[in-house]
Amino acid sequence: MERKPYVELLELQEHIRESIEDAFPGRYWVKAEISSFSPRTNGHCYLTLTQNRAGKAVAESRAVIWKWKYPLLKQFFEQQSGQPLQAGITVLVQVQVSFSELYGVSLFIEDIDPAFTLGEQALERKRAIERLQQGGYMEMQQELALPDLPFRLAVITSRTAAGYGDFCRHLLENPEGYAFHLQLFEALMQGEQAPSSIIEALEEASQEPWDAILLLRGGGSELDLSCFDDYDLAIAIATCSVPVVTAIGHDKDVHIADMVAHTSVKTPTALADLFLDAFRAQDALQERLGQRVLQAARNRVAVAEQELQRRMGRIGRGLLQKYAEVARLKDAVVHRLQFAAQARISAEVSRVALREARINATDPRNILSLGYVLVTGKDNQVLKTVTKVTRGDRIGVRFSDGSLTAKVDEIYIEQIDNDKLNIA
Secondary structure (H helix, E strand, C coil): CCCCCCCCHHHHHHHHHHHHHHHCCCEEEEEEEEEEEEECCCCCEEEEEEEEECCEEEEEEEEEECCCCHHHHHHHHHHHHCCCCCCCCEEEEEEEEEEECCCEEEEEEEEECHHHHHHHHHHHHHHHHHHHHHHCHHHHHHHCCCCCCCCEEEEEECCCCHHHHHHHHHHHCCCCCCCCEEEEEECCCCCCCHHHHHHHHHHHHCCCCCCEEEEECCCCCCCHHHHHHCHHHHHHHHCCCCCEEEECCCCCCCCHHHHHCCEEECCHHHHHHHHHHHHHHHHHHHHHHHHHHHHHHHHHHHHHHHHHHHHHHHHHHHHHHHHHHHHHHHHHHHHHHHHHHHHHHHHHHHHHHHHHHHHHHCCHHHHHCCCCCEEECCCCCECCCHHHCCCCCEEEEEECCEEEEEECCCCCCHHHHCCCCCCC
16 A cells, blocks of 8 residues: 655644745734633633624634733733623734644734724713813702603603603503603704704703703614714713703613713613603602601591590599499488378378278179169160150160160159059
């Protein structure tokens, strides 16, 4: 079998290193994105630099910042750019190409250009922030106070902005039924004319006694939102006599307008929640105050009940003494009443007995027992005279021990026959 010519791997790697060193003898400025960033405990910082096209990585290389350069480069970059050196940002770095037989190609980072990362616009933004800080504009809005219940709200935005619709729906259709008064002051929200348009709307709105002026957009591209880093707009917000609340971008966006405003939130929905939460906090406060008032009232009632119990005890003892005196008087009155009643009863008994005697004396049954009789005619009526009777009539005769009927044979008139003793 024929033996093929070959070289050792190390020899090949050495040829590659020599070729790379000959081809890239100096230092090069390279634009790339930091896709990984790993500071190590030994002081070195290891990175992965990548280049993407259409969302896909088309190039990648290991890079390292040696420990004697890393602290200085990191501090320089962060001071100049105002942001940390980290993965996810695009940088312009000066590198020395190196090749290791063990690790392959690496890029030794010698320098970094913060201006490239920031761009001219970012540098201008940084200068504007510094001017605002030096002029004391960053704290001006903080000297204003939002009312506990801010409900008169001026809104500066575009009528067609989606964020404006979201804000209105979330604020006005709240489940608690809180009422707000909104007025729209239209302004451009992007482009070169946006800062002056917003400043004009701010000046118009600040002429009325609003509780707050709201500046909202609700996100967009970095270019679209660059108008909110305008220095003149920041001055107008900072010097406004009404608290200005901003809701310009999403979580990753912080603009100069946000920095100088009284309050800044990220989204229109969060802006609506800011005011709804203020009302909910007042509701909760009123509930707590109500509970405190209720507890205080209960304590007062408890104290009053104790005082009432003491007073009732004293009154009760007084009443008992009074009752004992009244009881004694009552016994005396009852005794007199009983005596009087007994005398009255005795008199009435005597009167009744007398009346009973009179009644008994006139009772027909007693009269009949003396030998008298009671005669009734044919109509069963008591006969008191013979003139009511004719011969042949049947009469009734009642004695004390019974009665009989008889037929009238003769009738004698007392004036004529009063000498007859026995008429039988």
